[in-house]
Amino acid sequence: MAQRSVMDLLRERAEDKLNDATLQLGKVRQTYEKARAELTQLQCYQQEYQQELVARKQGKGLAVTHLLSYQFFINSLNQVVEQCSVRVASCEDSVTQALSDWKNDSRRLNAFTTLKCRADDIAKLNESRQEQKLMDEFASQIFLRKKSA
Template sequence: MSKFDLLIRLANDRLDAAAERMRKAQAAQQQAENTLLQVKGFIQDYQQRMLQQGQAGTSVAQWADFRLFMQKLGDAEQQQQREVDRAMQRFLMEKQAWLQQRKQLKSYEVLQAREKVRLALKQRRQEQKALDEFAARRKPD
């Protein structure tokens, strides 16, 4: 068992946790974008209905209600856009954390590979030394 096995296992656990957080952040960001699209669709539908109704004739009170409602929808759209922006920032932050964890895991794996090479080289040297000593003892003087 390598001295890096525990570090690699822990790094893998942290990487998995970071991947899960990133996945959740991405899902939240996608949901926020879907909600924004729904709000925009509702605005378009309402504008279209009001345009059709306006062609048929609307009262001043209906027009005032329409403008007030459109203002509230505009506010809702802006608020949802801010939510989309926050969700995107959160996703990017979680992605960066995941990339950092992956980088750390790769570093440990490189160190472990180097350690294996170093130990194999050490073992080969020891074996060669033993063979050389054995050969030296077998030589007739």
């Protein structure tokens, strides 16, 4: 019985750990999706400003100060896009790691669940054998009493 209690405890801890891993996976996926959306938005801004700069150059033209201002802003935006790309890659790595942890915890829980089921089956089989043994002994005693009477 003590062995089954230990197995139950191990299984419960594995289940708790899997629940924690599931929550962590959800958080890092949410962070990744947010970072990915920010990157997409920044890339759209980047493209819009570059197109606007080209259109203005081809149109009436731009004063040097406006041209320098646009170029400075676009360069700054390029740096932000690069930083955001690095952040997205980092978030993607975090998702990969959290998913790996979740899979490992899931396998561990499944292993403990299987072991617990096997232990329960063995306990039921032993109990059934014990009951059969008692029934056989009881039947044998009744048979001996009838035979001697």
